[in-house]
Amino acid sequence: MNNEIIAPKKCRGRPASFDRNELISQVMELFWERGYNNLSLNEIAKATGLTRASLYNAFKTKASLFLEAINQYSTNSPGKILTQIRKGDPVGPVFFRLFSDASKNLAADSKHRGCLAVNCMSELIPGNSELGDTLAKMQVEQRTLIELLIRQAIDQKELPGDTESETTADIIQAFLSGFSIFSKSGVSEQKLQAMAHSFLKHLGFNDPAEG
Known part of the structure; x- marks a missing residue:
């Protein structure tokens, strides 16, 4: 099983598929620079090239996205x-x-x-x-x-x-x-x-x- 996430077909910006680990690394940098409370899902979507709906489909909440980012950080x-x-x-x-x-x-x-x-x-x-x-x-x-x-x-x-x-x-x-x-x-x-x-x-x- 790979880490590829299939985004909705109507998603603009980033292509219809993306690597989950790559995305988490990118979001981790955003949390690192901005903190948790000062960063919105809309800003994350804009920075990553995904729609808010795509992020929601893949991670459900900003909290779950953050936890994956902090776990990746801790692992490395x-x-x-x-x-x-x-x-x-x-x-x-x-x-x-x-x-x-x-x-x-x-x-x-x-x-x-x-x-x-x-x-x-x-x-x-x-x-x-x-x-x-x-x-x-x-x-x-x-x-x-x-x-x-x-x-x-x-x-x-x-x-x-x-x-x-x-x-x-x-x-x-x-x-x-x-x-x-x-x-x-x-x-x-x-x-x-x-x-x-x-x-x-x-x-x-x-x-x-x-x-």
């Missing part, structure tokens, strides 16, 4: 690397890799938009119960994964035995959000890298670049 984000750590794998080097990749991505964005997920959480968790709950659940899942990895690092003696896994996971989660927000000021990749390395070393991780 640097944080995905944390899900690939298995029992017995070193944890510290992966956190250094996570922040290294995040630094490169954030600094390479000429529009200085920060992290799409963090932006949307700031916008939607306070007021949009449907999408806010979904984003909050995603954050809780990430926070739970980080705590499990911290416990693994303690067991493997990568972190001191008296490290508080719950508090450390909270600190990392908060730093990730703040890291994204700070990057929106246009700081360099080198500065972001230095911040991240110092942060992880203060937690107790050894920098793999230092042997």
